[in-house]
Amino acid sequence: MAKEKKLVEAITSMDEDFARWYTDVCxxxxxxxxxxxxxxxxxxxxxxAIWENIKNELDRRFKETGVQNVYMPMFIPESLLEKEKDxxxxxxxxxxxxxxxxxxxxxxxxxxxxxxxxxxxDFYAKDIHSHRDLPRLYNQWCSVVRWEKTTRPxxxxxxxxxxxxxxxxxxxxxxxxxxxxxxxxxxSFLEDVLAIPVIKGRKTDKEKFAGAEETYTVEALxxxxxxxQSGTSHNFGDGFARAFGVQYTDQNNQLQYxxxxxxxxxxxxIGALIMVHGDNSGLVLPPRIAPTQVMIIPIRQSAxxxxxxxxxxxxxxxxxxxxxxxxxSEKSPGWKFSEQExxxxxxRVEIGPKDVEKGQAVLVRRDNRExxxxxxxxxxDTVLALLDEIQKNLFEKAKAHRDSHTxxxxxxxxxxxxxxxxxxFIRAMWCGDxxxxxxxxxxxxxxxxxxxxxxxxxxxxxxxxxxPAKKMVYWGKAY
Amino acid sequence: MAKEKKLVEAITSMDEDFARWYTDVCxxxxxxxxxxxxxxxxxxxxxxAIWENIKNELDRRFKETGVQNVYMPMFIPESLLEKEKDxxxxxxxxxxxxxxxxxxxxxxxxxxxxxxxxxxxDFYAKDIHSHRDLPRLYNQWCSVVRWEKTTRPxxxxxxxxxxxxxxxxxxxxxxxxxxxxxxxxxxSFLEDVLAIPVIKGRKTDKEKFAGAEETYTVEALxxxxxxxQSGTSHNFGDGFARAFGVQYTDQNNQLQYxxxxxxxxxxxxIGALIMVHGDNSGLVLPPRIAPTQVMIIPIRQSAxxxxxxxxxxxxxxxxxxxxxxxxxSEKSPGWKFSEQExxxxxxRVEIGPKDVEKGQAVLVRRDNRExxxxxxxxxxDTVLALLDEIQKNLFEKAKAHRDSHTxxxxxxxxxxxxxxxxxxFIRAMWCGDxxxxxxxxxxxxxxxxxxxxxxxxxxxxxxxxxxPAKKMVYWGKAY
Numbered sequence: 017m018a019k020e021k022k023l024v025e026a027i028t029s030m031d032e033d034f035a036r037w038y039t040d041v042c043x044x045x046x047x048x049x050x051x052x053x054x055x056x057x058x059x060x061x062x063x064x065a066i067w068e069n070i071k072n073e074l075d076r077r078f079k080e081t082g083v084q085n086v087y088m089p090m091f092i093p094e095s096l097l098e099k100e101k102d103x104x105x106x107x108x109x110x111x112x113x114x115x116x117x118x119x120x121x122x123x124x125x126x127x128x129x130x131x132x133x134x135x136x137x138d139f140y141a142k143d144i145h146s147h148r149d150l151p152r153l154y155n156q157w158c159s160v161v162r163w164e165k166t167t168r169p170x171x172x173x174x175x176x177x178x179x180x181x182x183x184x185x186x187x188x189x190x191x192x193x194x195x196x197x198x199x200x201x202x203x204s205f206l207e208d209v210l211a212i213p214v215i216k217g218r219k220t221d222k223e224k225f226a227g228a229e230e231t232y233t234v235e236a237l238x239x240x241x242x243x244x245q246s247g248t249s250h251n252f253g254d255g256f257a258r259a260f261g262v263q264y265t266d267q268n269n270q271l272q273y274x275x276x277x278x279x280x281x282x283x284x285x286i287g288a289l290i291m292v293h294g295d296n297s298g299l300v301l302p303p304r305i306a307p308t309q310v311m312i313i314p315i316r317q318s319a320x321x322x323x324x325x326x327x328x329x330x331x332x333x334x335x336x337x338x339x340x341x342x343x344x345s346e347k348s349p350g351w352k353f354s355e356q357e358x359x360x361x362x363x364r365v366e367i368g369p370k371d372v373e374k375g376q377a378v379l380v381r382r383d384n385r386e387x388x389x390x391x392x393x394x395x396x397d398t399v400l401a402l403l404d405e406i407q408k409n410l411f412e413k414a415k416a417h418r419d420s421h422t423x424x425x426x427x428x429x430x431x432x433x434x435x436x437x438x439x440x441f442i443r444a445m446w447c448g449d450x451x452x453x454x455x456x457x458x459x460x461x462x463x464x465x466x467x468x469x470x471x472x473x474x475x476x477x478x479x480x481x482x483x484p485a486k487k488m489v490y491w492g493k494a495y
Numbered sequence: 496m497a498k499e500k501k502l503v504e505a506i507t508s509m510d511e512d513f514a515r516w517y518t519d520v521c522x523x524x525x526x527x528x529x530x531x532x533x534x535x536x537x538x539x540x541x542x543x544a545i546w547e548n549i550k551n552e553l554d555r556r557f558k559e560t561g562v563q564n565v566y567m568p569m570f571i572p573e574s575l576l577e578k579e580k581d582x583x584x585x586x587x588x589x590x591x592x593x594x595x596x597x598x599x600x601x602x603x604x605x606x607x608x609x610x611x612x613x614x615x616x617d618f619y620a621k622d623i624h625s626h627r628d629l630p631r632l633y634n635q636w637c638s639v640v641r642w643e644k645t646t647r648p649x650x651x652x653x654x655x656x657x658x659x660x661x662x663x664x665x666x667x668x669x670x671x672x673x674x675x676x677x678x679x680x681x682x683s684f685l686e687d688v689l690a691i692p693v694i695k696g697r698k699t700d701k702e703k704f705a706g707a708e709e710t711y712t713v714e715a716l717x718x719x720x721x722x723x724q725s726g727t728s729h730n731f732g733d734g735f736a737r738a739f740g741v742q743y744t745d746q747n748n749q750l751q752y753x754x755x756x757x758x759x760x761x762x763x764x765i766g767a768l769i770m771v772h773g774d775n776s777g778l779v780l781p782p783r784i785a786p787t788q789v790m791i792i793p794i795r796q797s798a799x800x801x802x803x804x805x806x807x808x809x810x811x812x813x814x815x816x817x818x819x820x821x822x823x824s825e826k827s828p829g830w831k832f833s834e835q836e837x838x839x840x841x842x843r844v845e846i847g848p849k850d851v852e853k854g855q856a857v858l859v860r861r862d863n864r865e866x867x868x869x870x871x872x873x874x875x876d877t878v879l880a881l882l883d884e885i886q887k888n889l890f891e892k893a894k895a896h897r898d899s900h901t902x903x904x905x906x907x908x909x910x911x912x913x914x915x916x917x918x919x920f921i922r923a924m925w926c927g928d929x930x931x932x933x934x935x936x937x938x939x940x941x942x943x944x945x946x947x948x949x950x951x952x953x954x955x956x957x958x959x960x961x962x963p964a965k966k967m968v969y970w971g972k973a974y
């Protein structure tokens with residue numbers, strides 16, 4: 017028993033120190049490894065398999081809307097990065113520069129892409145000629161680099177994986193429509209697949225992407241009451257097109273600027289998965305994203321018939337479309353239980369000599385630890401039903417947690433009281449002036465998360481200055 | 496008609512100038528675009544869709560042998576790159592260096608990975624402890640950078656996409672077995688999916704990978720008689736393990752060094768696809784790798800019932816598992832034919848008002864342009880059979896071409912005569928001394944491609960020095 021306990025004991029309790037709990041889970045659930053490259057992590061098989069599932073799910077949804085995948089260079093010449101003024105100001109302080117290639121100094125430094133708007137614009141300027149070439153709906157899956165000072169696995173790392181979509185349209189309306197369409201894809205992916213409830217909204221001017229006219233965001237609340245921006249979709253209007261000369265001839269043979277969007281989701285969402293669903297036994301994965309959905313753990317596996325039955329069950333579940341594995345390693349069952357829990361595998365099947373005799377198996381849910389004894393003939397149906405139930409339960413639990421950690425502030429005193437004492441989202445009215453936004457950030461250490469699509473009327477006046485309010489805003493401390 | 500011709504006329508004939516024909520196909524088949532980043536290309540949707548199919552096929556084959564995907568950082572600290580002497584000597588001259596991050600000079604330069612042996616070794620040194628941790632069968636899909644002076648789309652570019660597998664084993668035997676297993680996967684993938692016949696063999700010491708004990712290779716012959724190394728698999732023995740201290744405790748509690756392999760296939764194989772199967776009308780894609788296998792082209796598409804029938808056929812073919820599209824753009828049918836041929840789509844279905852009336856469609860093969868008129872009820876079966884036939888035919892054609900361009904040289908004069916006048920593989924005996932290999936390269940501008948697994952006895956003596964021969968070698972000019 018000493019050994020079994022060790023794996024669990026090694027995790028800090030989330031109530032004691034949430035940040036340490038988080039990194040403990042990243043490491044103990046075998047998602048990442050530390051490397052000799054400062055600020056960069058190694059994503060191990062258990063972590064990368066989650067990303068592969070995220071990628072497959074998102075990629076399918078993108079392609080259903082006509083998006084095509086491409087690949088652009090990872091380097092951006094300095095002169096190209098500098099073409100759009102706001103953009104370069106936003107990114108220049110945090111890029112890595114290649115200054116030597118082979119044995120020679122480069123005449124022009126190249127930055128490692130922090131994002132690829134400039135490359136896509138440069139490409140579109142050459143590739144788009146006529147209205148018949150539009151829309152262009154391109155996306156790429158790649159890694160990008162941002163020279164962060166403090167880093168944390170998945171949440172903030174100098175190199176991370178993502179997808180970045182870059183589209184070009186004939187009209188402002190089409191670009192606006194695409195921006196919202198992609199935000200909706202992110203929202204439904206996060207809710208339906210990752211079981212993470214989100215607030216959809218728009219960023220304030222202060223918080224929007226460097227070079228964008230509008231930035232839309234999906235915001236999620238983590239278990240510790242901090243917010244995580246989980247996906248963004250930007251409408252550039254024709255700003256980049258003017259900077260890069262991306263033009264097409266319309267039906268009347270007139271030269272027009274294209275209207276552009278970009279949208280991205282990153283390996284950060286793995287951090288969100290951990291911090292929304294995890295508990296003191298480790299990771300908890302929603303069944304739809306879990307690389308392994310069911311782990312079969314034989315009890316007294318050397319006893320006659322046990323391993324055979326375990327493998328038979330695995331084959332039956334695999335045939336039913338369930339991602340199933342058998343842990344037939346030489347560890348003790350208790351150790352295997354801890355590992356399965358630590359790795360967040362949604363369901364466990366226990367099967368021992370007595371179960372074989374009785375033609376049954378024991379099912380244990382990861383989310384609430386409920387045990388069910390099921391006749392083997394009914395196992396596949398029960399497993400499928402339970403996986404659905406777990407998926408639903410995780411979403412409902414996360415939503416209840418978020419709702420119970422969302423507070424309305426009617427005046428500044430109340431705002432301050434909540435910000436100081438109640439981790440969570442704070443909803444409050446805003447006049448629309450950046451001065452108030454700045455003051456709130458300075459005074460209360462919370463930032464505007466978004467202007468939600470679903471507006472509610474909390475009071476008539478700005479929570480900060482008392483002038484007439486224009487919008488209801490979600491505020492919070494953010495990762 | 497003027498317009499239709501333009502697309503075809505724009506390609507250089509392959510007999511006139513093969514190199515120009517090649518780049519023409521890359522551009523006109525919409526596989527790549529040139530960028531403002533010297534030596535780096537943009538891979539456009541038609542090119543990237545081929546890579547996605549290659550990736551999916553290979554990834555499935557890897558996973559069937561227990562391989563797991565991971566992701567390591569793209570940067571390698573200088574001190575890490577320098578740990579294995581042969582390796583750094585091989586790669587240092589062709590890497591790109593990051594020397595600034597954010598606004599600061601880095602204390603230690605980081606190179607952008609040209610390959611990741613050093614990162615995997617560094618990782619394994621921390622991650623592997625016991626024999627129970629072995630084997631480690633990791634792979635990653637990523638891009639790498641090599642600072643090439645002359646570049647060509649897919650064949651040689653400063654950044655390219657690839658997979659790199661890195662495994663660690665308890666014994667030399669297991670590592671040797673894995674090296675050969677992966678070579679065999681590459682060979683069967685190239686032959687069965689890309690319809691490219693290959694020679695499997697071992698590189699000479701001169702040509703092997705920097706730091707490897709043995710390098711295995713699959714070599715293919717292009718249409719112009721030049722060879723292309725299409726995949727390599729390296730056995731490192733315990734060389735890297737010793738340099739990086741990758742050790743495990745065995746069953747007897749003794750510290751042992753692991754034995755390692757690495758193996759890679761790159762976007763180069765898209766170049767091979769083009770140069771093995773292409774013709775003067777453009778790309779020719781084997782059905783198993785073609786993103787679109789059948790293009791339906793309506794004739795007089797405004798006539799009643801034509802577009803409906805085209806879409807009905809598409810739906811029926813899609814249901815039969817055939818990747819099918821309808822070209823209902825406003826271009827003329829002739830223009831669409833040229834485009835479908837240029838893009839290498841294996842089969843075209845022509846359907847006009849008369850065909851609709853007669854309940855038939857016209858099928859045209861891309862590989863030999865054979866036309867068949869088929870009753871619509873039999874279309875799906877005929878298409879499936881034809882796709883198989885095209886796949887087989889492309890392989891047979893490529894093999895016949897390779898065999899008729901493979902020559903045996905019995906002595907140096909004959910070797911020289913062939914090397915000067917007959918593009919292709921040259922098979923000749925070799926004593927095993929690098930001096931002879933150097934002289935042959937210097938005199939005849941051919942390099943040793945591989946020591947094939949299937950040895951034949953061509954003569955008793957080395958083709959160069961006349962001393963007793965040890966091995967039969969394939970020689971050739973290479974990309």
